[in-house]
Amino acid sequence: MKNLSNITDEEIESKLKYLKLLSKQYPNISKTCTEIVNLEAILHLPKGTEHFLTDIHGEHEPFVHVLKNGSGVIKRKIEEIFGNSLRESEKRSLATLVYYPEQKLEIVIKEEESMDDWYRINLYRLIQLCGHASSKYTRSKVRKLLPEDFRYVIEELLHEDINGTHKQEYYESIISTLIDIDRAKDFIITISKAIQRLVVDKLHILGDIYDRGPRPDIIVDKLMDYHSVDIQWGNHDILWMGAAAGEKTCIANALRISARYSNLDIVEDIYGINLLPLATFALNVYKDDPCEAFMPKESGEDVSTTEKSLIAKMHKAISIIQFKLEGKIINRRPEFCMDHRIMPTKINYEDGAITLKGKTYKLKDTNFPTIDPKDPCKLTDEENIVIDKIASSFRNSEKLQKHITFLFSKGSMYLACNSNILFHACIPLNEDGSFKSMKIKGIEYKGRRLLEKMEAIAREGYFYKKNTPEKTYGMDMMWYLWTGSVSPLFGKDDMTTFERYFVADKSTHKENKNPYFKLRDNEDMCDMIIKEFGLDPDESHIINGHMPVEEKKGESPIKSGGKLLVIDGGFSKAYQNKTGLAGYTLIYNSQSLQLVSHQPFTSAEAAIVEESDILSTTTVVEHKVNRRRVMDTDIGIEIKHQIDDLKLLLLAYRKGLIKED
Structure with missing residues (x-):
């Protein structure tokens, strides 16, 4: 902090315009001195928990x-x-x-x-x-x-x-x-x-307020009423954020997970999203299909056999829609480097088999009544109607929009706070421990800049005007953050959803973790990340x-x-x-x-x-x-700057450069 005897007239005069504005809040020497004493005292209090x-x-x-x-x-x-x-x-x-x-x-x-x-x-x-x-x-x-x-x-x-x-x-x-x-x-x-x-x-x-458990809405309501909170987005949060923006692939994923955990109540009863179009479509198309691989996991409440059967059919219907929609995003975003994940194009529909990484596997389920082998990623007219209606419900759910707006207002990809760097999953790394880069709109990003760029694009996906290239790209980026190999929120090379449903060989289910998770016991790697975010490795921690x-x-x-x-x-x-x-x-x-x-x-x-x-x-x-103490925290740094400004104002009063009120 500044010492009064070291402050020069030139320094005061260079900030005179700002000091005159500050004088509106502290209009005389007495009030300025009182605030300096108050702030100095606060600096010596213990930091909050x-x-x-x-x-x-x-x-x-x-x-x-x-x-x-x-x-x-x-x-x-x-x-x-x-x-x-x-x-x-x-x-x-x-x-x-x-x-x-x-x-x-x-x-x-x-x-x-x-x-x-x-x-x-x-x-x-x-x-x-x-x-x-x-x-x-x-x-x-x-x-x-x-x-x-x-x-x-x-x-x-x-x-x-x-x-x-x-x-x-x-x-x-x-x-x-x-x-x-x-x-x-x-x-x-x-x-x-x-x-x-x-x-x-x-x-x-x-991160990861959403999915699996019964009532994420109660958690968000509680956080909205909390006196001081920040959120670092998780991959499950960004999925719902993309869904609320109207991104159909995120919507399909969110519905699929809700069906998988027998948790569609959160969608229908809490957020008021009409799933009748999906239920009607699923019953019609998969009426004779047992959908065994899509039976929901047991929930805390009793679910009847009839209800389980309906959920399984809805589960399969939305999963097939999801795989088709993912193919469309991957095709229009070559920079995502995900061609190997366009699953409908890899199926031999006559043989009931799929070729993955050069090896062919028999499918457990070969009933694909809505897939045209000549154009596997094309949605049927009925599928288009279903997903359009559901997307409209997501966009118009008042409660969901309120919750997601809160996640954007209080959330971020990372936070550097009081000598700690907070993020949900990882900082993407290469095998040699260097930062993994991704090309976005022709420019390479990595480390801190990658997280900041992805966050900015995701915000455009939610807040930008409808039917603009910026909004479309932002929504696609939110889906990528859910499942992409360079996503700091996902941290794996692939999300093998299709394989888990359709391929018995469990070797195909493997999702390789980013090298970050192998290297996180390496102090040099931790120091590199801490320095990347502008913190001191001797004083700081990574928390995820x-x-x-x-x-x-x-x-x-x-x-x-x-x-x-x-x-x-x-x-x-x-x-x-x-x-x-x-x-x-x-x-x-x-x-x-x-x-x-x-x-x-x-x-x-x-x-x-x-x-x-x-x-x-x-x-x-x-x-x-x-x-x-408070002086050792980020708030303490802000308070020290406030004290310095008040000291300048005090001298400006004493030198007659600003008149007291």
């Missing part, structure tokens, strides 16, 4: 619970404050009250004989907990996080010593009045939610998800001596047999970087009624001897 989650895949209940309990932070704070002064059952009960205040209060009101005593005891406990959680923040920041209804009361209770003698009667009066006027219940709900906000200063979601960590086989999420952290531990139930866990959370507070591994979550109901919690294990990845 950051939480990192990834690959949630629609599993809304464990996600919401982890958010409510701060990945165990709230329970640890209860232990710090109350220690041996409360029984374990009382600590569990208090924690549950903070997580689920409305539901817990309903149970307590039915069971407790004297609610006044219960209110009094728990109000004091919650005020202590809230005070402890807010201690690292300024009053103004805490005020912003408090709901307006009880803001004044909570501030009064937080920032004074309730147990002190001078105002003891005053504070007891506040508590008693809240109980007497029947506002204790509302106050408890308000302060519990404030505690939830205070334990997480910043939430980072590293995408590839589930198979901890039960001994794999560690901590790579390259702690420089790279893979935090996909299996929030999605589909991966939990593979990982042996039910998700990771990374916590970055002022003193340490902690990796929290979670066991499966039973249900919100069990958490409320039985006062159960997710069993979590914390591993300290890195501990700082000297606590990191």
